[in-house]
Amino acid sequence: MTSNHEFFIDPSRCIGCQACVQACGECETHRGVPMIHLDYVERAAGVQTAPVVCMHCEDPTCARVCPADAIKQDDRGVVLSAARPRCIACSNCVLACPFGVPKMQVRYDLMMKCDLCYDRTSAGRKPMCAAVCPSGALFFGPREDIEKSRREKPVNEFQFGRQRVRTKVNIMTAPDNDVLSIDIADFLPRETPDMHPRPGARPGAPDAADAAIWNEWNSGPAELATAPE
Amino acid sequence: MATLTLSEDRYIELFGPTPTYAPAGGWDDRKPDRLVKTHCCFCGVQCGIQLKVKDNKVIGFEPWEEFPVNQGKLCPKGVKRYLQNGHPDRLLSPLVRTQTGFRHAGWDEALEKTAEAIGAIQSKHGKDAFAFLGGASMTNEKAYLNGEFARVALGTANIDYNGRLCMVSAGAANRMAFGVDRAANPWSDIPLAETLILAGTNIAECFPILTDYVWRARDNGAKIIVIDPRITPIARTADLFLPVRPGGDSALANGILHVLIERGWIDQIFIGQHTHDFDRVCDLVRKYNPAAAERITGVPARSIIKAAEIWGPAGTSMLLHARGIEHHTRGVENVLSYINLVLATGRLGKPGCGYGTITGQGNGQGGREHGQRCNQLPGGRDINNPDHRRFIADFWGVPETELPKQGLSACEMFDAIERGEIRGLMSISFNPLVSIPDANRTRAALEKLEFFCAIDFFLSETARYADVVLAGSLQEEDEGTVTTGEGRCVRLRNSVSPPGNARLDWRIICDLARRLGKGDCFGHTCAEEIFDELTAASKGGPIDYSGMTYARIEQNLGLFWPCPAPEHPGTPRLFADGRFHHSDGKARFHAFDYRPPAEDVDEDYPIFFTTGRVVSQYLSGTQTRRIGSLVDQYPEPLCEMHPLLANKLGIQDRDLVKVSTRRGEITVPAQIVKSIRPDVVFVPYHWPGKRAANQLTHRALDPISKIPEFKVCACRVEKVADATKKQNKQWQPKAFSAR
Secondary structure, three states: OOOOEEEEEOHHHOOOOOHHHHHHOOOHHHOOOOOOEEEEOOOOOOOOEEEEOOOOEOOOHHHHHOOOOOOOEOOOOOEOOOOOOOOOOOOHHHHHOOOOOOEEEHHHOEEEOOOOOHHHHOOOOOOHHHHHOOOOOEEEEEHHHHHHHOOOEEEEEEEEOOEEEEEEEEEEEOOOOOEOOOOHHHHOOOOOOOOOOOOOEOOOOOOOOOOHHHHHHOOOHHHHOOOOO | OOOOOOOHHHHHHHHOOOOEOOOOOOOOOOOOOEEEEEEOOOOOOOOEEEEEEEOOEEEEEEEOOOOOOOOOOOOHHHHHHHHHOOOOOOOOOOEEEEOOEEEEOOHHHHHHHHHHHHHHHHHHHOHHHEEEEEOOOOOHHHHHHHHHHHHHHHOOOOEEEHHHHOOHHHHHHHHHHHOOOOOOOOHHHHHHOOEEEEEOOOHHHHOOOHHHHHHHHHHOOOEEEEEOOEOOOOOOOOOEEEOOOOOOHHHHHHHHHHHHHHHOOOOHHHHHHHEEOHHHHHHHHOOOOHHHHHHHHOOOHHHHHHHHHHHOOOOOEEEEEOHHHHOOOOHHHHHHHHHHHHHHOOOOOEOOEEEEEOOOOOOOOHHHOOOOOOOEEOOOEEOOOHHHHHHHHHHHOOOHHHOOOOOOOHHHHHHHHHOOOOOEEEEEOOOHHHHOOOHHHHHHHHHHOOEEEEEEOOOOOOHHHOOEEEEOOOHHHOOEEEEOOOOEEEEEOOOOOOOOOOOOHHHHHHHHHHHOOOHHHOOOOOHHHHHHHHHHHHOOOOOOOOOOOHHHHHHOOOEEOOOOOOOOOOOOOOOOOOOOOOOOOOEEOOOOOOOOOOOOOOOOOOEEEEEEOOOOOOOOOOOHHHEHHHHHHOOOOOEEEOHHHHHHHOOOOOOEEEEEOOOOEEEEEEEEOOOEOOOEEEEEOOOOHHHOHHHOOOOOEOOOOOOEOOOOEEEEEEEOOOOOHHHHHHHOOOOOOOO
């Protein structure tokens, strides 16, 4: 049974493989249409990706702004996709959601979004995305289990300006990592030995997230192969 | 002479790849008749999966959470693998080549034609003029049968398999160091390790399920060291990232060992009791001080020291590697140099202590164990060892003198076709036109063949050159076993029967053997019979399966070899008793000085070229380029390059660039990312024809393992002057959109 199961997202574990996207479409009621979002934060800068399911807010903004009262919440707190007979495809919810989750499916004139695999979770099965996620970035299970096994801690309260939002879905907060280097240049040898590690840098990882060292070098790849004598 | 008779477009129209998006029977009624617990058809992790079956078609999947290795988890390929079933491109009957493409043929005609051609070539040019190529995506049963078929029915020495392109450097190195070719530990040891070295293994994209094992180790406090020329997703949050210059691996390992010895972080007792030749390594690495190692590897000296500081004092540790260090002309040397780190610290054979190569292909492990390699007989026996030869000759009931000697390896076979020594070829589940280096030469070799028979379920780009195509079976259409990357032999279940007139692969092999007059050795009536023969043949060999049966494997959700007796529980962790598999029970150190790659960068070709995989495609793409949503995820090869290089060359993101080597060129969009070394460009290899990265790679082989140097050669990159971005439309937001 999954009655004590909750949904947890840990972007630090995400590898961007899209298994969740591919599996989302496989939930019987989704009929090939994935509702989960997975994007690179900035591919040019690095490989960090972030999966986003519907956060299933306690007091869903999408439902509050819906003029047609098309967005319903069930007694477990699951916020459903817009009801087809009611949705007028106005996109109010798309604009209002603080997490950017609902999407207007123009083909169907209908807002569709993650419904926590309603047909699965209501029958005691895991949602597709969390069932398959190979890296554990998406986890559906008892809170004790995740608190016991992981270093990060779950949060489900978010502050957006003056709006505080409590959600059914939890985000795992990263361990104390102040600076995350993304440029491979930071890991390569450099010529200026007195450059001090940047405060907060992870041990052993880049100590100078600063492309300036490359400008100093002004060296292209051919030279790079032999330069650091 | 087998030149193509149709246009590229026409082949695609007739045989695909056709990207499909919806399950056979559509989305409407997907209530299955039954769920079949089996395994994914792709990588060496072999995730458990339940296939939904309806009306003899696989129409979907359900996670199989009870299977311990992946507990329901899957990668995107596993999620969509079911779409290969009921696919419009599926070959439904044998095909025979005509002046205008192919025509359908009956089995009698196709098999007779094949048998005649084999006879004609062999009687004129000798037995070895007809070669056989197998695949490591096939079951243990088929791998065994391929070996027996080639040696007994064809009588040719020239049988090899596409694992030759995969992990043979690791296999050879493992045998040299430990006397056995298998990952030393089950994956379940990974989370128990205090430190991990991941060398040249893009775990997140090639074996995504293992990511969770690595993250669990991290949760337990493990330090993670990643060695790669690219910041792959597993490297993103590593504690230490070592951006090795392509080809620099052995020098890096020597550099780390130098520091370990200097600081006294070695296990003298273990070394003394359980190993040989540490002195030689000690002498060698003396000169690999961190500064010297930095010069060769392009890794900062302080990072090399840091690696030793993490690895040295750890209580437990695992070292895992994959093709990144193996796909080199020094592949075996690279692997052995890393193994030295494991042996020197004596951390093997205990919980959380060990070592392993991560096999890339579905049966990368089992496919290299049962005799479809040019130098091997069943049970991991050596074809050059007189005792081993006699055992197998007796087992098969043939005179030892008639058992062929060692033949050519996969890439060497194509060289032999060029030289006119090999005239005919039979291949199964192998697409060398995409997967073998120097594709333009591969194409010329295929055109030169007098006869080519391909057994496959889809018409691969290589099979277009065939004279006869025999419609074989998909993984889900047969019973059998595969042995996963951790050495666990698992059961594949038949979910559906082959459609149309397609036949099970092993039946095709047996049918053909009968026509070649060797039916008495190939009278198998089911896959289990072949398995029982295979396990009996392995008895007493280096790779012993003799205690395994289908029933035991099913009951235990897999059994690890060696499993030498019916009551033996299997061996998940090797060397637990401190004994290695060499006859004296001791492991061997090997000392290798760094040697540069076969083709280093120079003035004309100043940039390193390297290849690899993306998460949504598998190997040559024969299966995954037919699955629409996987195609959309990464539709075309891109050339990854660092902005420093791009700026120098005046290239912007998504500009078309021409990458050329001494062998060929490819024009692809640039992807400008800070996650790759500025002296390297990367192009994934899953595509054929003009998009084939293997037009650029070269056939320089490791002298021991005969693996080609896919991971490093020298190239030139230039912007295509008049290219417009319109040509790259596929890369606009279409990906992941609803369909």
